[in-house]
Amino acid sequence: MYLIPEQKYQRIQKELILATIALCCVFLLGTLWYCLVEGWSWEDAAYMTVITLATVGYGETNPLGNRGRLFTIALILTGVINIGYIVNLFTQAVIEGYFQEGIRIRQQRRLMESLSGHYIICGFSRTGRQIAKEFRAEGVSFVVIDSEVESVQRAQTEGYIVYQGDATLDESLLRVGIERAICIVAALPSDAENLYTVLSAKTLNPGIRAIARASTEEALQKLQRGGADAVISPYITGGKRMAAAALRPQILDFVDGILSGSDRQLYMEEFLLEPAYCPFVGQTLQKAKLRSQTGALVLAIRRTDGNLIGGPTGDTVLMPGDTLICMGTAEQLRSLNQILGPIVSQKLRKPKQS
Template sequence: MASVSPSSSQALKRDPKIQRDLSLGLGALGSVLLIGTLWYHWVERWPWVEAIYMTVITLTTVGFMEVEPLGNRGRLFTVALILMGVLSIGFMVNRFTETLIQGHFQEEIRRRKWRKQMEALSNHFLIGGFGRIGRQVAQEFQAEGIPFLVIDQSVDAIHAARELGYVALQGDITLDATLIEARVQQAEGLIAALPSDAENLYVVLSARTLNPRIRTIARANTEEALQKLQRAGVAHAISPYITGGKRMAAAALRPRAVDFVDGILSGRDRTFYLEEYELAAQECPYVGQTLQKADLRSRSGALIVAIRRADGQLIGGPSGDTLLQPGDLLLCMGTSEQLRQLGQLLYPLH
């Protein structure tokens, strides 16, 4: 006996029109069965059992002989009964088959699309946990055009992520098998946004074991967790409570400065952006030159706000005499076009 696929069952449950049509078909078939039975019992004066039997074999068109001889009136009614039965059954079969086919093909299309999206992932970010923090991270990545994959154990969370158009994988991100399926070896970074500090720490350690080059950012609920995550090699351990408190204080004391920083760090409708560029001796032609000689500002229009040396030294507002060294991280501000031109100047071979 044919079975109904889960996708088709879900389609039946979700689509009220399909439910209504199938209910209408069942009601029509039941009405035809009742009409035929009553006719043969009351008009033809047959016993109830024979009336029901005649109605069933007529509607199923099995080709059995008449239970008792029928006159012209009875035969005309039987013809009408067959037509009504065929229409009712045909309508039900058509709607049910359409539901099965649509459910099967839609699910297959979704699976193929998901597989292609997974296979195309490279230099992407993994977002572990699709709670309030994970959703906000995904929203910012989407606005920036950054490839990412959402991972969560909850079916509802994964469904919500896919409804928003995100590539999502249902699974336990603390397991190596899930990380491997998420192509952690090809990933650029990991956002551990699970509610548990222990789980975030475990995810970071697992990911760094599978991909030592991966950049990790983790949520921490306490200062102790911050320290443990930093000792585990997390590039950035962030506490929503501590960071939120600092931002609220800054908004109270320096509201315009906070608005400006927010405007260049996040959002879709930004005019200016902040970007960072790391200088490599083999790739950047300006390594060993001063900022004045490189003349990056007039060539691109972008402003170099700060430089972080390879040894950790931070130079804010660098002057024209500042020398560009290998491993320097330039923090730059400008429009998207200005930053694009600056990137081409710094990495002409890319």
């Protein structure tokens, strides 16, 4: 179904309201004239106005002079023009799906208001579509925002929650619940737009994690200075992956399989240690026995100060706020999630089913 842009929906709605108000004013004017100038009762004045505007041809309720008949002619013309305009707007609204669009927009707004702990994808180009595909595979809640009607159509066709608007504007970000989101991905085609989006997002929600796309080295540095937590350059990343595929193909295939879950055997997941829920905070890995209890392997630990401990030993102490980067099967990761209190994943999801 063809989508009517929200701006057009609002314009038609406004015009219908104004036309209805104008018709009410014409009715009031006619009633006041017949009542105050012609000296009729309120009932006769209102009845005469209605049959005049409706052009039913019942005739005069009471005798009219030349002045009254001239006013009636003007009232008929005004009413016909006004009613014709309303009928034309109504017909246009029906043909172009105004009422269906109104229902869709109201449902969309309610859905946007209910979102919490979600991800925001800005831009539904080739990069944005791939990100949305990965998010759907991971089972996380997200919303797409794009200013192009064609992109919005495509996103809705694929079943995504989508909002049509300019991602660089605060109003658009507020519409998609930026203050309740945990991550925003700026995948717009322009580096300047991505920078504006990151700046707006960080202003509206300082705690949000911002990921941005950069086309050049200079844009990458500016986005980092603008507050982006991670900046990805498709050209740099693509070049590194191609080099890795040429030099270490087996390692690359293994890592890709774990990250995407394409092999359906091993997965990687990250978990945030919360002192209120995790009973192992303050213990060493050896004492916690996470590997022997679940079979999952702790690959690395990210401290709250940003320090990364790769390949932690049994003497490594689990501290409050640590993020565990673990690898294992879906069942092993679910078991790890349960014994940690349960521990809360930063992605707010469970490992995918195998």
